[in-house]
Amino acid sequence: MKLVKIDKKQWAEGLESLKKSFRLLGPVKEDSYYSFKALKEGEQPDFSFLNTRLSPKSLLFPQSEAIVEYSLDERDEDHHVMKAIETDDSPRAVLGIRPCDAKAVTLVNLNFDTSEYKDPYWVKALAATTFIGLACDTPKSTCFCTSVGCGPYHEEGLDLLLADEGETYLVKILTEKGGNFLSTAGLEAVDEDTTLFDAKKKAAEAKIISTIATDNLKGQDILDLHEAPFWEDISFACLNCGTCTYTCPTCWCFDLQDEIHGKSGKRFKNWDSCMFPLFTLHTTGHNPRGTKLQRVRQRFMHKLKYFVDKYDQGIMCVGCGRCVNQCPVNIDIRKVCALMNDHKVDEQACAVQE
Amino acid sequence: MQNPYVPYPVRIDDIEVATEDKSLKTFKYVFLNDGDEEKFSYQAGQFAELSVAGVGEIPIGIASSPVEKGFVKFTVFKAGVVTSHLHNMKVGDIMGLRGPLGNWYPWDFLEGKNILIVGGGFAFTTLRSSIVYMLDPANRPKFGNIDVVYGARTPGMLLYKNELVEWEKRDDINMHLTIDAPAEGWEYNVGFTPPVTEQKAPQGDDDTYAIVCGPPVMIKFTLPVLEKLGYAHDHIIMSLENRMKCGFGMCGRCGIGKELVCKDGPVFTLDQINQTPREY
Known part of the structure; x- marks a missing residue:
């Protein structure tokens, strides 16, 4: 795990050049709330959000996803035979996912990726995605992540973790996928020692004042x-x-x-x-x-x-x-x-x- | 990566009206692609999703037996959208099968044991699969005594009647068929399944297991009878039903507590069921 510093201007330029090899998804303001959207040419993610109204789970598990297709036309040789729909599993990156939402992906993964059965739509989308987390320095009053095994700087499920520091991002490289993302972007990363990052983390955790106790749940009948x-x-x-x-x-x-x-149909997972x-x-x-x-x-x-x-x-x-x-x-x-x-x-x- | 949402394509090879009121039909399927039948290798007690393009899917217990090769059979009650559509389909139509799904009656564990089967109405499909499996010459020596109590409203509502009559003639299975009220030409028991079980079923002991499958009202009155006969709760094996979609433990709706009927079941012992909130 390595900590680097990246200038925000360079970061923005890096993202623009990344769009050639990655589909970039990031928070965008819509009316009065934020949601994750595919970023168009020239469009940057808007990191001035506390959190998105809906969670980004839909990026891997869409609210409605066509999974199987078929023809009902008896003139077709393979009519009524149900076939998997091919999905676009080209590399993509989710920019600015909050640490809580990234941890949530690891929990949902327990359901969709098991030793007996795998949901290929989820598994392939997850494998194709690089998760760039954005640490939370300003929590909402309803955030209680620190008492549920998570936190504003939590790293689970992330490939990179960004902490906002004025004109720069402090970037923790958590996985090889994260490292590849930075090198593909051609970003100049300056090594940084962890003192400032650790202090910010501590300060952010101290701001989460809402807590819950879960210690007795396992023992309950x-x-x-x-x-x-x-x-x-x-x-x-x-x-x-x-x-x-x-x-x-x-x-x-x-x-x-x-x-x-008409004569063709699809089966959807909703x-x-x-x-x-x-x-x-x-x-x-x-x-x-x-x-x-x-x-x-x-x-x-x-x-x-x-x-x-x-x-x-x-x-x-x-x-x-x-x-x-x-x-x-x-x-x-x-x-x-x-x-x-x-x-x-x-x-x-x-x-x-x- | 195997895609568990994609059914094996099958052709309807035969359709048989299974009961006199025509509410049940038995569908015989053959696989369209070589090798799919082997991939569909199943055990008695499992179920599958019958998948109709453009209509939907329905989880149904497998009525054919692992010892029967070349086809799979399902007996389907006409009840909802998919099953009503299915009842109007014809021989030769193409549809899909997803499975086999769920667990099965614990055949390895049951070796060397006496088996009591109690069934009612049209919940006799996986029980038929089980009986055919146990009576197979290669398997029959593995089990002790086999008793079967099977009840229906009238003779015409009994499923697989020809087979029942054949089994009545055998000396390696004790059949106790019953109907609700006397009927002309009926030479077997008369009365509801629970009292007939009380009169005819063997006493419970360490080496005797009961497999019970039937409508809720039959289950309700049969369980006390089995307790009275000395069957411990971990010696009573049941098969549950719940609304299902995926059938392999992901879509979340068939939970009865932390267990999912589709993947952790449908087969549970009464002892296991007693430890769940019983939301079925």
Whole structure:
């Protein structure tokens, strides 16, 4: 791991020349919010953002992605035979991804890249992508990354980490991919000692004042948490709008749907949400998660308990605060986590019931 | 990299109406490409996604048996969008199969054990696969006694009736067929599956395992009967259903707690199910 310093002007020129060999994706301001977009000729990423409204997960896991195609025309020799759609897996770089969102990619990867099955659309897109992180010196009040195994200078999932320092970027080269990116850009990198970088990191971490405790989650019993009395209160105001799952960088659930136009069709992989009754509705009309209490419980149990037990890699949350910011009824995962973490079964209450 | 979303192309080789009310049909498929049948190598208890271009996919238990070669069979109840479309398809039509998916009844573990199979209605597909597998001459010596309780509303609602009659004649499998109410020409049991299980099934012991598959109401009343007969919860093996899309553990909807019915199941022991929030 090497730390270098790059002049911002040179960085901008380097990016422009990189567009010949990389597709560059970066934050761009749209109306009042930021989102990740493919950068056009002459367009630079706008790093004056706290975080994007939607997470950049869509760059690897699009909200709607055609995966299979077929012809329904019986005159075609291979009609009704379903074939994989070829994807563009040319090199690309995501510029200015926040460390929380980069860590989220590593968590979602646990779902899509397993020893038994691999989602080739995700795996190939991930392999083709270089992640250039942008450290956070100004957190939002809803950021709680430092207590969920992440942080404003966290390096997991990144190839380069940039820290803004006046007219320059301090750049930590984390992987070979990151090093290649810099050399392809022909950037003049001046070696830098870590004192300033480390001080900035420490100062940034100190600014994250919102924290959650997750230490008891693993030891909790699944059925005790599932039967806990607080789900009624937590879910009372929920509208089942799905904003939380839509904005979450770690939510990975999806649907498969066919779409036909005339005699040809495609099968799509579309984001889906555990907040929607249709997610689990059986054809018989039976629905194992038919009430909103069951659906809200599923979301938090998945993130804060099932995931913890299944992978032993902490919770399925990186502390980005998007769901906290954007939930229309102010359901706060930090409060839910506290209730789950502190939950104690009231033995006496059980005895009375029995 | 194997793409798990892309089905093997198959041709419908035969369609058979499976029940008198025509709500179930058995589809026989042959693979279009050489080598795909070998890749589709499966075990009794697994399922597959039947994939229809332009319509969608549906997870269905495999009704043919690993010992039957050259084709795969599925018996499908006409219920939703895909299955209704399927019921209107004809011999020769091209569609897809994704799989085999999920786990299976633990055949290696069950060697040397007595097996009780309890089935009801049209949940007899993977049980049929299992029975044909166990009765195969190469496999029959591996198992102890085999008892089968299978109930349906009427004789005409029993699946695979010809085979059931053949199995009745054998002395290496004890069949206990039953229908809900007396019917002309019916020479077997009359009554619901749970009481017939109580009367006819062998007592549970360390070496006897029950495989139970049926509608929820049958399961509800059969489990207490099995407990009464002495079957421990880790000796009762069940196959769950939930809404599925991908079938290989990624799309997230079929979870019953941290387990996914599609990948960690569909086969679980009652003991395992008891430790989940049972969201199925």
